[in-house]
Amino acid sequence: MKFRDAEFEDLPAIVTLLADDHLGAKRERPDDPLSHAYIDAFHAVNQQPGNRIIVVEDSDGRLSGCLQLTITPGLSRTGMTRATIEGVRIRKDRRETGLGGKLVEYAICEAKKAKCGMVQLTTDAGRSEARRFYEKLGFVASHIGMKRTL
Numbered sequence: 001m002k003f004r005d006a007e008f009e010d011l012p013a014i015v016t017l018l019a020d021d022h023l024g025a026k027r028e029r030p031d032d033p034l035s036h037a038y039i040d041a042f043h044a045v046n047q048q049p050g051n052r053i054i055v056v057e058d059s060d061g062r063l064s065g066c067l068q069l070t071i072t073p074g075l076s077r078t079g080m081t082r083a084t085i086e087g088v089r090i091r092k093d094r095r096e097t098g099l100g101g102k103l104v105e106y107a108i109c110e111a112k113k114a115k116c117g118m119v120q121l122t123t124d125a126g127r128s129e130a131r132r133f134y135e136k137l138g139f140v141a142s143h144i145g146m147k148r149t150l
Helices: 008-019 036-047 099-113 128-136
Strands: 002-005 051-057 063-072 082-090 118-121
Touching: 008 036, 008 051, 008 063, 008 082, 036 051, 051 099, 063 099, 082 099, 099 118, 099 128
Parallel strands: 082 118
Antiparallel strands: 002 051, 051 063, 063 082
16 A cells, blocks of 8 residues: 555545545535536645645555645644644445554654644544544544534
8 A cells, every 4th residue: 555645636536535425425526527626626735835635545556545634834832733634534445454544644644744733633423433433543532623614
C-alpha cells in the first residue's frame, strides 16, 4: 500500500468512497460524468496552502481509502497550529483490516511535520462505530461540535 496526495484522476474514486456509506449515499453524487462542483472543490483544496486530500493506494493501483487534512494556523493556545481530519473513508472490502488506522496515523505524522500541536476531527453523531474507531486511536470527545448548514 502507498499513501500519497490525491491526483485529479483519483477524483471519481474518491467521490465513490465518500458516497459508500449510509450517510454519504444521501449527500454525495458519484455520477458519471462527475459534477463540476467536485471538480471545482478538488482544485480549490489543492490551491489552498495547508489543504491536502490523501489517498491510500493498493499494490494493484486501486484506491482503498481517503481523507482530507487541513492545516490551520491559529491565535488561541499560544498561536498553536492545528490539523483537521475530515472525510475519512475506507473501501468496504478493506474495512476492519487496520487500514483506516494506518491512514489516520499517516495524517497525524504529516500534521507533526507541519508543526501542529493538535489534531482534531468530527464524526457524525450517527456513526457510533466511527466514534469507537477514533477513540481507539487516542482521540477524545472533549468538545461539543456544532454545525450550521448554509
